[in-house]
Amino acid sequence: MNKVDFLRKLNQALGILEPNERKEILDFYEERFYSGTVYENKSEAEVISELESPDVIARNVLSEYGINSKYVKTKEERYEHVSVFRVVLLLMFDMFILTWLAPSLLAVSFSLFASLISYIPTAMAILGEFGSNATYIFMFVTAIYIFLLLFAMVVFDLFVFVCKKTVLWHMNVFKIRGRAKVAKKMHRVGVEPWFRRHKKASGFRKFLFVGAIVAVIFSGYQIYKDDAGIISEYQNQTLITDEYTLDVSSDIENLVSWNLDVDYDDLDVEIVAINGDFIKVTHNYYEKNQFSLLFNEESNLLKTSNKVKFDLFNIDFFKYLFMDRQNVVIEVPKELLINIVDVETAIGNVEMLAINTGTLDVITATGRITLDTMEISGKVDLNVATGNIKATNIESTNSDATVIFSVTTSTGNIYLNNVEFLRINVNVETGRVTIKDIGSATSPVTYVNTSGGTGSVNYEEVYSEAVTITASTGSISYYNDDEFTPTTLVLNTNTGHIDQNIN
Amino acid sequence: MSTQLKKGVLEMVVLSRINEKDRYGYDIYQEIDYYMVISESTIYPILRKLVKENLCETYLKESKNGPPRKYFRITKKGKIKLEELIEDFKKFNKVVNRMIRGERYE
Incomplete structure (x- = not known):
C-alpha cells in the first residue's frame, strides 16, 4: 500500500461525510505524508506503518462527528452474507406494507386532509347572523377541525415513517452501499422532523393544540349550559x-x-x-x-x-x-x-x-x-x-x-x-x-x-x-x-x- | 490514561499548543503525543472544529525544503475560550481532587 492507496481507502471509508468535509481530513493526511517523507526522510511505507489503518481513522473521525460506527462497516461486512432468510422475510413483509399498510395510511391521511376542506362551507354556514350561542358553536367546530388537522398530520407522518423504515430495511438487507448517507438524509424527511427544524411552526402547533383543548372545554361547557335555550328558541320557531x-x-x-x-x-x-x-x-x-x-x-x-x-x-x-x-x-x-x-x-x-x-x-x-x-x-x-x-x-x-x-x-x-x-x-x-x-x-x-x-x-x-x-x-x-x-x-x-x- | 478522560480535555490541550506558537497539524499531534499517547486521527476533526468555531485560523507557510504547510494561529475568541476552558478545568480539578481524597466540600 502506498500513499495514494491509503488516501483512497480513507476517502472511501469516510464516504458518509460531505465532499468538502472529507477533503479537509484528506488534506491533513496528505500533509502528514509530506511531513514524514520530505522533512523526516522516511518512506511512504514507513509513514503508513506509523499511522492507524484507514478504517480505524475513519471510525475515530466519524465518531468525532457523532456518527455511529455501525454505519462504518468494512467492505466485507457490507457486501457479503446477504441472508436468504432475511430476503424472503422482507419480501413477505413488502407485500403487507405495499399492498395494505402504506396505501391505507396515505388514503386515510388524504381523506382526513380532504375533509378539512368541509370546514370552509361549515364555517361559512356558521358565519352568518350574530348570536352568542353561535360564537361558542363556531369555537367548538373550529377546535374540532384543528384536532382533525393535527391528527391528519400524525397519520401522514406515520405513513412517511413506514416508508422510511421500509427503504432502510431494504438497504440493510441488501447491504446497499452508501445507505448510511441515505439514512442521514432521510432522517430529515417527515412532518415531525420538519417541525423540529422549524421552531416557530412547532410553537404555533403547540399553541393550536392547547388552544383547541381550551376552546373545546370552554365552548362545550357554554353550549351545554345554554343547550335548552337554543333548542327551545328554535323549536318554537315556525316553518x-x-x-x-x-x-x-x-x-x-x-x-x-x-x-x-x-x-x-x-x-x-x-x-x-x-x-x-x-x-x-x-x-x-x-x-x-x-x-x-x-x-x-x-x-x-x-x-x-x-x-x-x-x-x-x-x-x-x-x-x-x-x-x-x-x-x-x-x-x-x-x-x-x-x-x-x-x-x-x-x-x-x-x-x-x-x-x-x-x-x-x-x-x-x-x-x-x-x-x-x-x-x-x-x-x-x-x-x-x-x-x-x-x-x-x-x-x-x-x-x-x-x-x-x-x-x-x-x-x-x-x-x-x-x-x-x-x-x-x-x-x-x-x-x-x-x-x-x-x-x-x-x-x-x-x-x-x-x-x-x-x-x-x-x-x-x-x-x-x-x-x-x-x-x-x-x-x-x-x-x-x-x-x-x-x-x-x-x-x-x-x-x-x-x-x-x-x- | 483513559481515552475518555483524554477526550474531554483534548480541545483545551490543542488550543493551548496553538496558543504557545503557530503550529501545523502533525506538529500539534507530536507535541501532545509526547505527554499523553493519543490517536492521531482524533486530532484532525478537533482542529477542523476549532477553525469552524473561529477559535483559530489557518494560513499556508512556505518551507525551505518542501511543500507549504497549513499552520494554525489562535484568534482573540480562541484565547478567551482557552482561558475559560482552563478556568473550568481548574475548578473541575479541585472538585475531583476533593472528592477522591474523601474531603467534604461545603
Whole structure:
C-alpha cells in the first residue's frame, strides 16, 4: 500500500461525510505524508506503518462527528452474507406494507386532509347572523377541525415513517452501499422532523393544540349550559312556506320548452313531475336567506337561487342539528317540455323524480343526489365532492355519441340501477361503486367504464360492448346471469381482488 | 490514561499548543503525543472544529525544503475560550481532587 492507496481507502471509508468535509481530513493526511517523507526522510511505507489503518481513522473521525460506527462497516461486512432468510422475510413483509399498510395510511391521511376542506362551507354556514350561542358553536367546530388537522398530520407522518423504515430495511438487507448517507438524509424527511427544524411552526402547533383543548372545554361547557335555550328558541320557531306558481298551459299546448336553473347554498331541492298546468315552487324556511325566484316568461327560464349571508355567526347551521332542513320543492307539469336542468348546491341535497329533460347537470359539494324514473334526451353530468349519488330507472332517448351519463365524486358512494344510457362513465376516488341492470345480453350498451380508487367496484347484470374498470386499491366484482362476452373487457386493480364470471 | 478522560480535555490541550506558537497539524499531534499517547486521527476533526468555531485560523507557510504547510494561529475568541476552558478545568480539578481524597466540600 502506498500513499495514494491509503488516501483512497480513507476517502472511501469516510464516504458518509460531505465532499468538502472529507477533503479537509484528506488534506491533513496528505500533509502528514509530506511531513514524514520530505522533512523526516522516511518512506511512504514507513509513514503508513506509523499511522492507524484507514478504517480505524475513519471510525475515530466519524465518531468525532457523532456518527455511529455501525454505519462504518468494512467492505466485507457490507457486501457479503446477504441472508436468504432475511430476503424472503422482507419480501413477505413488502407485500403487507405495499399492498395494505402504506396505501391505507396515505388514503386515510388524504381523506382526513380532504375533509378539512368541509370546514370552509361549515364555517361559512356558521358565519352568518350574530348570536352568542353561535360564537361558542363556531369555537367548538373550529377546535374540532384543528384536532382533525393535527391528527391528519400524525397519520401522514406515520405513513412517511413506514416508508422510511421500509427503504432502510431494504438497504440493510441488501447491504446497499452508501445507505448510511441515505439514512442521514432521510432522517430529515417527515412532518415531525420538519417541525423540529422549524421552531416557530412547532410553537404555533403547540399553541393550536392547547388552544383547541381550551376552546373545546370552554365552548362545550357554554353550549351545554345554554343547550335548552337554543333548542327551545328554535323549536318554537315556525316553518314559513312561500308558494310561487305560474300557469304554463299555453306553453304545454305549443310545445315550448323550459329551462331550470337552480343555485342554492344551503337549501335542499326536490324537483318532481306532477299532473296539471302549473309550475309550482314551494319554499320552506325559518329565516329568509337571500332567496330569489324568477319566472322569465320570455326566455322560458325558471331561475332560483339562495346565498348564505356572510355576516358574523349565522345560527342557521345550528338549526340543521335540531330541526328539519329548509327546502325547496319545484313541481313541474308532466306534459311540459324541459330542455336543460342545471342544479348547483353547496350543502343541499338534490332529489329528482319523474322529470323528463334534455340535458341534466347537477353539481353539489356535500349534498346527496338522488334521481328516479327519468327520461333524458341529452347528456347527464352528476358531480359531488363528498355526498352519495343514486340513480335508478333512467332512460335515454338519444343514441348520439355525445350523450354520456357521467358521474364524478371524490369520497361519496355511487349506486346506478337500470340506467339505460349507451355510454356511462363513473369517476370516484374513495367511494364504493355499484352498477346494476344495464342493457341486456341481446341488446348491450356501448360502454360502462369506471375509474375507481380505494372503494370496491361492483357490476351486476351489466351488458356492455366495452367494460373498463380500473381501481387503485379497491376490489372489483363483475357478475352477469346471462352468458355474454364484452368485446373489450379491462378489469384492473393494483392491489384489490377481482371476482368475475365473465371469462 | 483513559481515552475518555483524554477526550474531554483534548480541545483545551490543542488550543493551548496553538496558543504557545503557530503550529501545523502533525506538529500539534507530536507535541501532545509526547505527554499523553493519543490517536492521531482524533486530532484532525478537533482542529477542523476549532477553525469552524473561529477559535483559530489557518494560513499556508512556505518551507525551505518542501511543500507549504497549513499552520494554525489562535484568534482573540480562541484565547478567551482557552482561558475559560482552563478556568473550568481548574475548578473541575479541585472538585475531583476533593472528592477522591474523601474531603467534604461545603
